[in-house]
Amino acid sequence: MKPRTRFVRAAAVATVTAISALGLAACSTDTGSGNDSGPIEISYLHRLPDGEGMTSVNDIVARWNAENPDIQVKATKFDGAATDMILKLETDVKAGKADCLAQVGYSEVPQLFVKGMLEDVADEADAYADDFSAGAFAMMTVGDAVVGIPQDTGPLVYYYNAAEFEALGLPVPTTLAELTSDSATAATAGKYVTAFTPDEALSWLSAQAAAAGDSWFGATDDGWTVDAEGAGSQTVAAFWQNLVDTKQTLVTERWGEAFTQALNNGSLIGHVGAAWEAGFLLDSLDGTPAEGQWRIAQLPDFGAGALTGPDGGSGVAVMKGCEHPAEAMAFNGWFNTQIDDLASQGLVVAANGTPTTSEKLLRQFGGQDVLGELATASSNLNPDFVYAPGFASLTKMNETAAGVGSGSTQVADVFTTAQTTAVATLEDLGLPVAK
Missing domain, CATH: 3.40.190.10 (Periplasmic binding protein-like II)
Known part of the structure; x- marks a missing residue:
């Protein structure tokens, strides 16, 4: 087939x-x-x-x-x-x-x-x-x-601290509406169930747009098509902008010390992340009271059903x-x-x-069949979302996303950057772009 x-x-x-x-x-x-x-x-x-x-x-x-x-x-x-x-x-x-x-x-x-x-x-x-x-x-x-x-x-999945969720009475989110509600409840207790990570914008936000049903690249008889500002991207932008504006998400670089510190001090109790992070995400919690408290769930429905995107x-x-x-x-x-x-x-x-599932993952995730959960996520990848030549040049999305926390840029601007950069890159490569 x-x-x-x-x-x-x-x-x-x-x-x-x-x-x-x-x-x-x-x-x-x-x-x-x-x-x-x-x-x-x-x-x-x-x-x-x-x-x-x-x-x-x-x-x-x-x-x-x-x-x-x-x-x-x-x-x-x-x-x-x-x-x-x-x-x-x-x-x-x-x-x-x-x-x-x-x-x-x-x-x-x-x-x-x-x-x-x-x-x-x-x-x-x-x-x-x-x-x-x-x-x-x-x-x-x-x-x-x-x-x-x-x-x-x-594939993107959702990581969460099951013990903290239970203590706060939070349901494991299955939709963006539920994740938004969880964010508000957690914030009243000084906790975050998500982190907005500008340094991962390229792969992280594009994957969320894929989970929302978008397909950024295609072709017609006139050449490549680019649509990085479609309905899915708009859904993703609105979701994160609301959490940033209400201070209900932790705005920090994924690969900076602040992310790990928030994980270790218990203020970050949820994370939309790539499946491959499971292998090391919780290493800093080994030997602490939080060891074994975290679990993995499928990515909440971004509006297109049981889809996730590639990171x-x-x-x-x-x-x-x-x-x-x-x-x-x-x-x-x-x-x-x-x-x-x-x-x-x-x-x-x-x-x-x-x-x-390895002994290490079983220990860190409280006995959960982690690889079984990740295999389900892999099977749910949006099959209509693929990359175009020059996709790596869209790292300019990260530069735009860096201003979201301060308010100098909006999350929607990140997708605008993706659109303009993708078109310019294809043209620079000498490839036809359908207007």
Whole structure:
């Protein structure tokens, strides 16, 4: 089954035009000949942590190699930053020595494809589509092209301190109205059930717009379309502006000390955050009275039903020039359905199924089946929300959001910044934008 969402062919046509203009060579570095002289050899470049207590990537790959003597895979860990890895991939593709498979962030996929760095493996990918949620699989598509297999996801969920909620008589919010009501009640006790985090505006607010049913990017015969100020974005803006104006949310950077301090002193008792935060969000509470008090719930309904949006995540793409895309995809599809192994790496696995929740998560979340809850969230990703080339440039949203706390900007302004920046970026890339 093909995923429910793909842009119309016009986007693919625009992409192919851009690729032709760039004139990048399609070379391969796979050393296997694919004939009787030996097995096909596939190289895979990744950034997975491979930390202590995790099932190592090399151990997973070794199991594949033992079971598939005709397709041998060599995995290499890239220890630099994600941006550095992208630069390496671009250099290697141009030089004709890129790895056949590489881990890439979902927000990077469209621009890498536009630059001619990724193969279209739509025919090979169809066999694996049913193994993943439609929302995750859509993240590896550009136009009618499919460039690889999703690996992990970052759906938004709701974290909350169950003991504090019970003490205040707060219901676990299932709608924005309930979350608004909880915010008002908690504020009277000097508590916050949410935090507005300007430094996460790009991925965090766009994901909420997706949860509200929006799709920011699409295409027509005239080119890409951008709609970052739709009904969903307006709902999100109004919700947060109300909480900021009434001082019923904690306004702080997500990655600053104030967030952790509020968590530790018990003033922050709820948080709209990405699923991948579960692995470390509560570490500072270990050994304190608050250990084991927190739980995870599905994101409250932002007006579009049981939907959530993507805040991060990555897939494994087939790099341009891979000589054996079918064999590469055979490994790719297998590797990314090894859910317990990948979950041990701290991933919210994109594949269907529920991995076993670790002892650490069971302890920190009071025995809750955390990974089961996150798997449900992954399955609820909005399948119509995908990224466009240059999405990373929308970090200007963070700059606009930085003024929300002081009142120098409004939350709605953040989405206006997204709209104008997205259009300008696509035009700067030489891609047609429908007016």
